[in-house]
Amino acid sequence: LYGYAGNTLRIDLSAGKVEKEPLKKEWVDEFIGGRGFTSKILYDENPPNVEPFDPENRFIIAMGPLSGLFLPASGKTHFCTKSPATGGYGDSNMGGHFGVNMKYAGYDVTIIKGKAKEPSYIFIDNDTVEIRPAGQYWGKGSTEVESAMKEELGEEYQILTIGEAGENLVNFACISHDFGRQAGRIGIGAVLGSKNIKAIVARGTKSIPVFDPKGLLKKGKETYAACREKPGFKGWTPEGTAGITNWCNDVGALPTRNFQTSHCDYADKINGKAILKELKITDKGCFACPIPCGKYGHAKTKRGNVYVEGPEYETLSLLGSNCELDDIHGIAYTNYICDEVGIDTCSAGAVVSFALECYEKGYISKEEMGMDVKWGDLDSIVHILNIIAKREGIGDTLALGVQGAAEKIGYDSSKFAIHVKGLEWTGYESRNAPGMMLGYMTSDIGAHHGRCWVLGSDVATAVGGDKNATVHDLISGDSDFDTIPKADHKNVVPLVLKSQHLRPAFDILGTCRLQYMEIGLETEYYEELYYYATGKKMDFNKDLLLLSEKIWHLNRMFNKREISDFGRKYDYPPARFYEEKIPNGPNKGHVMDLGVIEEMLDTYYEARGWDENGIPTQATLEKHNLTV
Numbered sequence: 001l002y003g004y005a006g007n008t009l010r011i012d013l014s015a016g017k018v019e020k021e022p023l024k025k026e027w028v029d030e031f032i033g034g035r036g037f038t039s040k041i042l043y044d045e046n047p048p049n050v051e052p053f054d055p056e057n058r059f060i061i062a063m064g065p066l067s068g069l070f071l072p073a074s075g076k077t078h079f080c081t082k083s084p085a086t087g088g089y090g091d092s093n094m095g096g097h098f099g100v101n102m103k104y105a106g107y108d109v110t111i112i113k114g115k116a117k118e119p120s121y122i123f124i125d126n127d128t129v130e131i132r133p134a135g136q137y138w139g140k141g142s143t144e145v146e147s148a149m150k151e152e153l154g155e156e157y158q159i160l161t162i163g164e165a166g167e168n169l170v171n172f173a174c175i176s177h178d179f180g181r182q183a184g185r186i187g188i189g190a191v192l193g194s195k196n197i198k199a200i201v202a203r204g205t206k207s208i209p210v211f212d213p214k215g216l217l218k219k220g221k222e223t224y225a226a227c228r229e230k231p232g233f234k235g236w237t238p239e240g241t242a243g244i245t246n247w248c249n250d251v252g253a254l255p256t257r258n259f260q261t262s263h264c265d266y267a268d269k270i271n272g273k274a275i276l277k278e279l280k281i282t283d284k285g286c287f288a289c290p291i292p293c294g295k296y297g298h299a300k301t302k303r304g305n306v307y308v309e310g311p312e313y314e315t316l317s318l319l320g321s322n323c324e325l326d327d328i329h330g331i332a333y334t335n336y337i338c339d340e341v342g343i344d345t346c347s348a349g350a351v352v353s354f355a356l357e358c359y360e361k362g363y364i365s366k367e368e369m370g371m372d373v374k375w376g377d378l379d380s381i382v383h384i385l386n387i388i389a390k391r392e393g394i395g396d397t398l399a400l401g402v403q404g405a406a407e408k409i410g411y412d413s414s415k416f417a418i419h420v421k422g423l424e425w426t427g428y429e430s431r432n433a434p435g436m437m438l439g440y441m442t443s444d445i446g447a448h449h450g451r452c453w454v455l456g457s458d459v460a461t462a463v464g465g466d467k468n469a470t471v472h473d474l475i476s477g478d479s480d481f482d483t484i485p486k487a488d489h490k491n492v493v494p495l496v497l498k499s500q501h502l503r504p505a506f507d508i509l510g511t512c513r514l515q516y517m518e519i520g521l522e523t524e525y526y527e528e529l530y531y532y533a534t535g536k537k538m539d540f541n542k543d544l545l546l547l548s549e550k551i552w553h554l555n556r557m558f559n560k561r562e563i564s565d566f567g568r569k570y571d572y573p574p575a576r577f578y579e580e581k582i583p584n585g586p587n588k589g590h591v592m593d594l595g596v597i598e599e600m601l602d603t604y605y606e607a608r609g610w611d612e613n614g615i616p617t618q619a620t621l622e623k624h625n626l627t628v
């Protein structure tokens with residue numbers, strides 16, 4: 001199998017058993033790799049209706065055919081499990097250097113089940129795979145453990161860890177790696193914690209067979225050169241995702257004060273330029289990336305000075321403006337705390353701002369909170385993050401995420417618990433962005449921008465402009481609006497579907513999507529790289545996007561199987577977005593109409609081939625050769 005290491009690794013933690021088997025050819029032929037593999041395997045191998053923290057819930061790691069092949073940004077690792085946040089299909093993607101070492105060690109797919117008898121770590125060094133005790137690391141912070149393990153085992157080992165939050169089964173615990181890279185979403189770290197696994201260590205030194213090594217090398221070099229020649233290259237790398245902060249604020253999409261509004265007057269203090277001026281020491285990139293977007297920096301606060309990677313845009317918006325924290329050093333410090341205790345900064349920002357609003361309204365008492373907390377106060381935010389990780393006081397409730405916390409706290413708090421399907425909404429306020437809102441609503445894993453990003457088209461429908469502009473085009477254009485007219489919700493469905501199908505394509509191949517999305521690298525490069533790696537012809541816009549679509553149907557069927565009343569009602573946004581008008585900023589007065597939400601859902605379901613309850617019809621399943 002050209003392009004693949006050729007093996008699946010199976011680890012049964014309860015039995016202490018490790019098995020290796022050849023990678024199934026039918027997985028390769030039908031699902032190619034990465035997210036394709038995880039969707040298929042989770043559906044087929046997870047026992048139906050198993051609880052997320054049941055030892056039988058599978059934890060899957062998968063690479064793609066382009067992973068690790070010295071091609072631009074070919075170091076993404078895909079993780080998958082049944083999500084504790086949503087109870088449905090969950091996956092999360094991570095950069096860095098871990099996955100390529102798994103592939104060099106010989107494994108395209110790793111499937112972990114069971115629960116270790118004691119705190120443990122999994123050690124993988126080529127053919128040596130062992131479950132080792134990790135008592136000395138349990139209770140320690142993620143980067144602290146990564147440093148200590150590198151000290152113990154050697155710098156060349158790539159390590160992923162969970163923090164205290166993962167050990168304590170916080171529903172939005174993440175996996176950390178490479179001192180600042182995370183698989184952040186869906187509570188993937190909590191599932192590892194439920195299996196008593198503190199870390200996974202990988203080192204691989206084997207080669208991967210490719211169909212045409214010379215052709216691949218030549219095309220790989222051309223692809224690197226093409227990335228550097230793109231107009232977006234110079235604009236993207238200096239600030240990375242943080243470069244979009246002011247644009248989001250100018251178009252009224254920056255979540256502020258728990259999504260009460262979408263604009264703040266201090267964006268200049270918390271944007272990419274502030275990171276460069278105040279924090280940055282160096283750029284930091286994932287394996288083989290030509291456009292490194294990570295920023296490694298030094299934050300100085302009254303609580304102490306820390307080194308941290310980030311903050312990225314999502315952290316700036318959700319732990320910054322959404323919590324009213326207007327200090328770049330303070331935001332970086334909260335980023336550091338999240339990394340250390342091992343929680344996703346997106347969900348963390350949404351949960352902390354939800355807690356601050358509950359506290360302000362008197363729904364959480366000072367006694368439950370453990371101190372008097374305030375918007376924009378670093379001590380308050382850090383306190384809430386810490387009690388969540390330790391599950392102390394109200395932190396035990398907040399550890400459920402905003403949906404679960406609102407159910408316990410009561411009053412009208414579910415109206416401002418900002419999530420879809422149980423996963424917290426990320427950094428794009430969408431009351432005047434119907435396409436973006438529909439993307440969030442219909443995402444298989446809950447409210448995650450990584451599944452669909454069409455905010456630029458929404459803004460273009462309201463103010464004019466290019467609906468297909470890249471992010472670079474958007475942020476380098478004029479976007480300083482006093483007011484923005486109502487965006488048009490008609491015709492958003494094709495754009496949402498296109499975005500929802502494009503994004504899995506990169507997760508399937510095992511590359512970062514940002515070279516395509518942010519700087520406009522053409523899809524033809526991926527077709528040719530895939531050919532030289534595997535020897536197979538693939539039409540990106542036909543074959544690969546069709547597989548993306550198939551995965552979308554399969555994950556929807558997984559959710560239907562696992563959630564007893566799954567259907568249309570799981571696709572609604574929080575009530576705040578259709579009941580409360582935006583009080584200020586360029587989108588002042590806008591609110592999403594419930595009738596528009598229904599209309600968009602009807603159109604979307606019809607276009608997908610789903611019934612009025614959002615379930616794939618038999619004809620749709622047959623068309624995609626899905627027997628579920």
Ligand code: SF4
Binds near residue numbers: 284285289292294515
């Ligand atoms: Fe990693 Fe950023 Fe490069 Fe993507 S663009 S591979 S996330 S450094």
